[in-house]
Amino acid sequence: LNCPFQAMEKEVSAALGKGDPDEILSNALRHKVTREDISTLHHLNWLNDEVINFYMSLLVERSKKEGYPAVHAFSTFFYPKLCSGGYQAVRRWTRGVDLFKKDLILVPIHLSVHWALLVIDVRKKTIKYFDSMGLKGKDICATLLKYLQEESKEKRNLELIASEWTLRSMSPWEIPQQSNGSDCGVFACKYADYISRDKPITFTQAHMPYFRRKMVWEIIHQQLL
16 A cells, blocks of 8 residues: 555655755745755754755745734844844845734744744734753843834834833743754744644654654645645
C-alpha cells in the first residue's frame, strides 16, 4: 500500500539526500532555498536564515486565509539592522505595510548561536519574548517597543503610549524548552506556527525530529500542512 505518507517521506529523504548544494529546491515568496539550506533541517543541524525566513513567509501567507489572525513577519536580518542602525536603518522595511492594522508581528531573533522569537500582539498590546533555553529578553522587548513608538510617529503621526503596553519574557515553565544544543531554530519556528493560529503551545522536544522533516516538505511544497 503506497500511502501519501510514504510518498512524502520519500520526497523529504530526497531533499535531504546527496546532490548539488546550490540546487534551488524552493523558490517562492521572494525567497530561494537551496539543497544546502534545506540540509540545515537534517538531524541536529542549526537552522539558517534562509530556512527560517522562508518558513515565516509561509506563516504570513497562511494568515491571509479566513479565520486566521493577520500576521506580519520581519526577516531574521531586521533585528540586527535595528540594533546597529536604529530606526532610520529599518524605516523603509514596512513600505506598504501598516503594522498597526496587523494582529500579530513576528520577529525572529538571532543571538550569535541561538534563535529565539519575539511576538508583538497588537490586539492585546503585548510584546513577548519566547526562548527555548529560558533566556530573558527584557532588552529585546524594550528595543522593539521603542521601534513601534518611532514607527507610529513616523507612519501614523500618533504617539504610542508605552505605559499601555506589557513586555515580558516567557518563563521556561510556560513554554516548551529544548533539551539539546541544536533545536532552537525549530522551536522558534514552531512557537510562531502555534501563536499565528492563536493556539496554545503544546509541543515538546520529542516532536522535533518530526517537525524538522515536516518543515522540509512544507518548504519544498510552499505550503503548510
